[in-house]
Amino acid sequence: xxxxxxxxxxxxxxxxxxxxxxxxxxxxxxxxxxxxxxxxxxxxxxxxxxxxxxxxxxxxxxxxxxxxxxxxxxxxxxxxxxxxxxxxxxxxxxxxxxxxxxxxxxxxxxxxxxxxxxxxxxxxxxxxxxxxxxxxxxxxxxxxxxxxxxxxxxxxxxxxxxxxxxxxxxxxxxxxxxxxxxxxxxxxxxxxxxxxxxxxxxxxxxxxxxxxxxxx
Amino acid sequence: xxxxxxxxxxxxxxxxxxxxxxxxxxxxxxxxxxxxxxxxxxxxxxxxxxxxxxxxxxxxxxxxxxxxxxxxxxxxxxxxxxxxxxxxxxxxxxxxxxxxxxxxxxxxxxxxxx
Numbered sequence: 637x638x639x640x641x642x643x644x645x646x647x648x649x650x651x652x653x654x655x656x657x658x659x660x661x662x663x664x665x666x667x668x669x670x671x672x673x674x675x676x677x678x679x680x681x682x683x684x685x686x687x688x689x690x691x692x693x694x695x696x697x698x699x700x701x702x703x704x705x706x707x708x709x710x711x712x713x714x715x716x717x718x719x720x721x722x723x724x725x726x727x728x729x730x731x732x733x734x735x736x737x738x739x740x741x742x743x744x745x746x747x748x749x750x751x752x753x754x755x756x757x758x759x760x761x762x763x764x765x766x767x768x769x770x771x772x773x774x775x776x777x778x779x780x781x782x783x784x785x786x787x788x789x790x791x792x793x794x795x796x797x798x799x800x801x802x803x804x805x806x807x808x809x810x811x812x813x814x815x816x817x818x819x820x821x822x823x824x825x826x827x828x829x830x831x832x833x834x835x836x837x838x839x840x841x842x843x844x845x846x847x848x849x850x851x852x
Numbered sequence: 853x854x855x856x857x858x859x860x861x862x863x864x865x866x867x868x869x870x871x872x873x874x875x876x877x878x879x880x881x882x883x884x885x886x887x888x889x890x891x892x893x894x895x896x897x898x899x900x901x902x903x904x905x906x907x908x909x910x911x912x913x914x915x916x917x918x919x920x921x922x923x924x925x926x927x928x929x930x931x932x933x934x935x936x937x938x939x940x941x942x943x944x945x946x947x948x949x950x951x952x953x954x955x956x957x958x959x960x961x962x963x964x965x966x
Contacts (some may be wrong), residue, residue, distance in 0.1 A: 676935050687947030693955035714897070721889060729882040732925050736875060757856035833925045836919050841888075845913040848896045852903060 642788075670823040679826045681834050684797075688838050691793060692845060695786040699850075703781035708850040711774050717847050720763040721839065727756035727817070728836035731829040738825050743817055746825065747809055753832065754805045759800055764795045787846065794842055797835055804828055854857040873927055881924025 667772040671754050699708075731753040737745030768788070771777075805828055891912035895901060901909065902913050922928045 677938060683942045685941075685948050686951070693952045696954050697959040718893065722886075724887050725882070725889060728885070728921065729878060729926060731877045732873065732881075733875075736873065736878065751899070807882055815955050830926060833921050837921050840914050840917045840921075843889075844892065844910050848892055848910050849907065851903050852896055852906060 655760050670819055674823055674827060675829075675839070677830065678826060681830065684834065688790075688793070688841075689785065689789040691786075692841065695790045698782040698786040699743060701782035702784075705781040705784070706774065706776050708783065708787065708846070709852075712847060712851055713770065713772055714851060715766055715845065716763050717843065720760050723756050723760050723763070726840050727753045727760070728833050730756065731832045733833055734828050735825065738817055738822060743812065746817065747812055750805055750809050750812075750825075754802055754809070755831075757802050757805070759793060761799055764791070764798075768792075770820050791846065794835065794838055795817065797838070801828070801831055801835060804831075873924075873930075874891050877924050879918050883921045884924070885917055908934065 730749050733751060734746050734749035737749055746771055771784075775782045778785055806820070809822055811824070815821055883961045895906050895909050900906070928938055928941070
């Protein structure tokens, strides 16, 4: 439809070469801008890689500095961690399906899969909060030792990222419901799913380095 | 003439967006990531290997998992040239690895650490 109107515009403006090229230039600019915004977000993710790198370095360096307090291997309960790992893995997959639905132009499917992703993310946070409560209850809080400071900072920063992603996803779902699938909401869904995959990657390293190596 | 050019451009664009992953690639990626999570889990929970071997195995699995997410979910391969995303990622990883490896290296030989 829009294409047809454009065509008519072309016919009407036959001969006005400058106007034609200007018009196309504009459409292309808009497309470029969405792509630039996605790239800008990608650069943010790269800085986040460095942020988490620093936290991982801190954790690894301080892993033996428990100041006579409880050890990670004594308090960590793996079943909950394993459950949250698979929950986050699955949510990374469902956010991908949301993207596929969006590319098909299926607004309802897109919203449904985003809601499923957000619910999985929420249960991940629920498990994490429960784990933290358990740890504090057992006498390991952020001030107990250098080890626990590094632990809570690293795992907590990841948890904060996931919580932020949940808020963002909820707002986005409302926006899609109102505006439908437009180039702008499309870009936003693309970005939020990139963010979600990124958080899954970070969690894989938290799982490996903090939990698996912690209980080894 | 200009009109014709614009049209081909639009066609290419559509094709590019269609190429952003398929159900098949997502399912393959998901299954791979599940397998790559179960392998280290089994290795650690059953104490199958020595501590050193286990460490190497689970780190390799984590890196493979990262690659799976990047290739199957984040579509790093589908990027058009110039590959700014890939280059900025490599740049970020170099800085990150320098920080991590450097910190570990320095602190291992620091009397405070042990």
